[in-house]
Amino acid sequence: MLNLKEKLKNEIEDIPDEVIPEIYRIINLLKSDFISKVKKIKSRGSLKGIWEGSKIDDILIVEAEKSLFPYEYKGKN
Numbered sequence: 001m002l003n004l005k006e007k008l009k010n011e012i013e014d015i016p017d018e019v020i021p022e023i024y025r026i027i028n029l030l031k032s033d034f035i036s037k038v039k040k041i042k043s044r045g046s047l048k049g050i051w052e053g054s055k056i057d058d059i060l061i062v063e064a065e066k067s068l069f070p071y072e073y074k075g076k077n
Contacts, residue, residue, distance in 0.1 A: 015023055066073045
């Protein structure tokens, strides 16, 4: 990896000064794009099936919805 970084540094040294700002912008965009892709890959997995076999009373679901989304239950009993 270090060898590739050195090669990039050498390539940059050969770039005329007047195009350096554009090259910097391109590198910055590429870096941002690659970093966001790496973060997506490292995201946690699905929780599907974590409560498999559990019995949850419907009233608990309604109470949870009321606490999470009170604006939907405003004025309702």
